[in-house]
Amino acid sequence: MVKKILNRDVSNVAEEMLLGYLEAYHKYYKKVDGYNAFYYKGRRRNKVALVIGGGTGHEPMFPGFVGAGLADAAACGNVCASPNPQIVKEAGKAVDDGKGVLFVYGCYAGDNLNFDLGEEMLNKEGIKTAHVRVWDDLASAPKEKIEDRRGIAGDVFVIKVAGAVCDSGANLSEAVRITEKARDNTSSIGIAISPCTLPGNDGPNFELGSNEMEYGMGIHGEAGIERTKLAPAEEIVERMYSELKKEMGLKSGEEVAVLVNGLGSTPLLELNIVYYDLYKLMKKDGIKVYDADIKCYVTSQEMGGFSISFMRLDAELKKYYDAPCFSPYYARGNADVVLNSDMDADEELYASEDDDEDVKITRSKSGPLSELNSEDARNMLIYVADKVMKNKGYLTEIDSAIGDGDHGIGMYGGMKKAKKRLIHMKGEDDVYKLFEEAGTEMLNSMGGASGVIFGSLYLAGAKDMTPKHSISAEELAEMERKSLKAIQERGKAEVGDKTMVDALAPAVEALEENRAENLVDALKAAEEAAARGVEDTKKYVAKFGRAKSLHERAIGHQDAGATSVSLIFQGMREFVEDRMD
Numbered sequence: 001m002v003k004k005i006l007n008r009d010v011s012n013v014a015e016e017m018l019l020g021y022l023e024a025y026h027k028y029y030k031k032v033d034g035y036n037a038f039y040y041k042g043r044r045r046n047k048v049a050l051v052i053g054g055g056t057g058h059e060p061m062f063p064g065f066v067g068a069g070l071a072d073a074a075a076c077g078n079v080c081a082s083p084n085p086q087i088v089k090e091a092g093k094a095v096d097d098g099k100g101v102l103f104v105y106g107c108y109a110g111d112n113l114n115f116d117l118g119e120e121m122l123n124k125e126g127i128k129t130a131h132v133r134v135w136d137d138l139a140s141a142p143k144e145k146i147e148d149r150r151g152i153a154g155d156v157f158v159i160k161v162a163g164a165v166c167d168s169g170a171n172l173s174e175a176v177r178i179t180e181k182a183r184d185n186t187s188s189i190g191i192a193i194s195p196c197t198l199p200g201n202d203g204p205n206f207e208l209g210s211n212e213m214e215y216g217m218g219i220h221g222e223a224g225i226e227r228t229k230l231a232p233a234e235e236i237v238e239r240m241y242s243e244l245k246k247e248m249g250l251k252s253g254e255e256v257a258v259l260v261n262g263l264g265s266t267p268l269l270e271l272n273i274v275y276y277d278l279y280k281l282m283k284k285d286g287i288k289v290y291d292a293d294i295k296c297y298v299t300s301q302e303m304g305g306f307s308i309s310f311m312r313l314d315a316e317l318k319k320y321y322d323a324p325c326f327s328p329y330y331a332r333g334n335a336d337v338v339l340n341s342d343m344d345a346d347e348e349l350y351a352s353e354d355d356d357e358d359v360k361i362t363r364s365k366s367g368p369l370s371e372l373n374s375e376d377a378r379n380m381l382i383y384v385a386d387k388v389m390k391n392k393g394y395l396t397e398i399d400s401a402i403g404d405g406d407h408g409i410g411m412y413g414g415m416k417k418a419k420k421r422l423i424h425m426k427g428e429d430d431v432y433k434l435f436e437e438a439g440t441e442m443l444n445s446m447g448g449a450s451g452v453i454f455g456s457l458y459l460a461g462a463k464d465m466t467p468k469h470s471i472s473a474e475e476l477a478e479m480e481r482k483s484l485k486a487i488q489e490r491g492k493a494e495v496g497d498k499t500m501v502d503a504l505a506p507a508v509e510a511l512e513e514n515r516a517e518n519l520v521d522a523l524k525a526a527e528e529a530a531a532r533g534v535e536d537t538k539k540y541v542a543k544f545g546r547a548k549s550l551h552e553r554a555i556g557h558q559d560a561g562a563t564s565v566s567l568i569f570q571g572m573r574e575f576v577e578d579r580m581d
Helices: 010-024 085-095 109-124 143-148 155-167 172-184 233-248 268-285 315-321 374-390 392-402 407-423 431-446 448-462 473-491 501-513 519-537 546-554 560-577
Strands: 029-031 037-040 049-056 073-079 101-106 129-134 186-194 212-215 226-229 255-262 288-295 304-312 325-327 330-332
Touching (some): 010 049, 049 109, 073 085, 073 109, 085 101, 085 109, 085 431, 101 172, 109 129, 129 155, 129 172, 155 315, 155 325, 155 330, 172 186, 268 288, 304 315, 374 392, 374 407, 374 431, 374 560, 392 546, 473 519, 501 519, 501 560, 519 560
Parallel strands (some): 049 073
Antiparallel strands (some): 255 304, 325 330
16 A cells, blocks of 8 residues: 555545645735635736636646746645636636636546536626636547647646736737647657555556556556556657657757656656756757756656656747746746735634534335435435445546546545535425535535536436425436436537446436336336446447547446446435335
8 A cells, every 4th residue: 555644534635735835835825715726915916817727636736836927826626636616716706807817727527517617607797717728648639639638747838828928918818819829839748657546545546567657648547548668768758759749740940848747756867867868859850949847847646757748939939938937836037926924813724624424314214215205315315425435445446447546536525525414404395405405515525527417416407496395206307307418418428428427317217217106116227227327338438538548448447437326326226215235
């Protein structure tokens, strides 16, 4: 087992990390009350605001890139999971000066969903927004599908330019144009030689032999394009350089900024050797190094390996790249830095208390239930939450095979928050309100694509329904159909795409086909259909999420999201049938 310096409750890792950072550098930053977001106190005013963000676990990205001439604020998610829409909204709202808010973040399904929702919420309040998604990882998708590529260390170059152009007073459309230009002239590729272990997991999210490396590895442990034998540095670098040169069409005389980025545990001794080998190749080809950096900016905790990023420069991009900036982890030139060492009493920061709460599951009567009254529904949802939480390790194992291993942690955290809310809703008379509140807690705590999707599983179907003290199988089927429709409209997934829809769609159909039957039989049919859907995912190539870059290598593995859906329907059936484990 990998040794980590953490507290007992690992569900607070992201919050505790951010609070430590903000306490240490409180003269620069202020936390957004109630949210894992913060802003730079000395930011320039009356300009387009720049907000960045993403999952925790890649430090110093993203917190370390908020400051003078950089981002104005950051929205921080859980480990390897995007911030939820409310965090995104509050981060943007905190720094909006009426000129609009530009969001810059890595192109991942969860980030895209959550930042889009956050923007929609800001737009409803009259705040103009725009976004630029960074997709520099050339190994993650072919060039003709560039919008499917993920963002890795190229974030550094794009954020640097975006911060400078926003500080220059450019309007929102001009800030977008120049930031997109920086993005479109940036490419990266990485390799990993050892894995990382996410906080709360018992083991690493992938394994490599002592003489193996993963070529094209992402920053969440996503599989690369090839697993091969570890080679000397000069051979690895030559291949990576050739890929970058071909991808960008680099020619003699062109100028680039270069970043050799360590993924976490690879020492500077080795990273400097990488740059030396790279420089020799570039010099031979006549490609000019305008500026070079060798640092660990975009990490994956203790992962071993590195990435190489190029940004092609012209006079316009040089202007913004050279502009002064400062944060505790990234600086260029002499930026005007505003220091505020005074710390008001109300700025003292504490992690939220979120102790596990034991609660006795009760039912209105023994034996099968013919309908769900509000108190039975509340207890059923608590039972389902406990069931999913108990399967955290199982879900992690499934997700680690073709994803980044964080699904179990995310579901555990979301269900824990939902359970806590449900415990305090004793006496609520509206069944739909219980589902809605549980879904809202999941949406606002999980982050990532799972937060939006699984929050919608409860929330979307129950929202705007006429309050009811009890619901039948028919009404449950109607609610789940609404949820499925909302999930597909938001995520665009269909059956066969290797997502949770592969389990949810057949489960909903089974509920509808059996809605005239008793509640137990309807849920049995849904449970069986969901289980078949999980099994079917083993046959599919992933179309969404981090597994999509695996292509045929994802075949043979079941989808973690579909597995969670199956567990939820299993838990519902067990409670209603009075067969709880």
